[in-house]
Amino acid sequence: MKFGKLILTFVAASVFGMSVVGMAAEKDPLAPRVPADDMEEAKEWVNPVKSTPANIAKGKELFTGKATCFTCHGNEGRGDGVAGAALDPAPRNFHNPGLKKKSDGEFNYVIHNGIEGTGMISYAPGIITSEEAALIIVYERSLHDVK
Numbered sequence: 001m002k003f004g005k006l007i008l009t010f011v012a013a014s015v016f017g018m019s020v021v022g023m024a025a026e027k028d029p030l031a032p033r034v035p036a037d038d039m040e041e042a043k044e045w046v047n048p049v050k051s052t053p054a055n056i057a058k059g060k061e062l063f064t065g066k067a068t069c070f071t072c073h074g075n076e077g078r079g080d081g082v083a084g085a086a087l088d089p090a091p092r093n094f095h096n097p098g099l100k101k102k103s104d105g106e107f108n109y110v111i112h113n114g115i116e117g118t119g120m121i122s123y124a125p126g127i128i129t130s131e132e133a134a135l136i137i138v139y140e141r142s143l144h145d146v147k
């Protein structure tokens with residue numbers, strides 16, 4: 001009897017714990033985040049940085065360092081950074097092949113303007129340069145097919 005009670009308490013505690021501590025879900029990651037009025041212009045942006053191993057490495061260094069993206073998006077871009085754990089919607093997990101449907105321009109827009117009403121802040125020039133943002137996008141793109 002005593003053991004049964006213990007199990008019950010454990011189950012109740014883990015269910016409760018999950019709802020309180022559990023990470024929020026990503027909100028429909030494939031839906032557009034650029035406001036409709038800005039979409040056409042956003043999509044015109046072409047990444048001047050080529051996706052080479054050297055540039056991907058530079059982008060990762062920025063992502064996991066100076067640009068602080070890792071604090072929310074996680075060291076490997078899985079959306080599991082410490083500062084993102086309490087955010088709702090949760091930060092983007094870049095290991096999602098569906099994201100290939102989004103354009104570089106949409107990512108670039110979001111980095112420079114943020115996503116209103118979410119933890120995704122804007123990185124106005126001064127925090128990172130346009131070229132640094134371009135390198136980071138090349139890194140994020142390299143993750144879409146990585147399991």
Ligand code: HEC
Binds near residue numbers: 033121
């Ligand atoms: C304070 C936490 C935080 C930091 C720091 C942060 N992000 Fe985000 N980011 C988010 C959240 C939360 C979302 C998802 C918002 C949503 O679902 O609408 C997001 C979404 C995104 C998206 C998805 C856009 C799309 O169309 O799906 C991109 C790209 C992105 N972030 C890039 C970056 C880059 C690059 C950096 C670093 C320069 C960065 N983020 C730093 C919280 C953060």
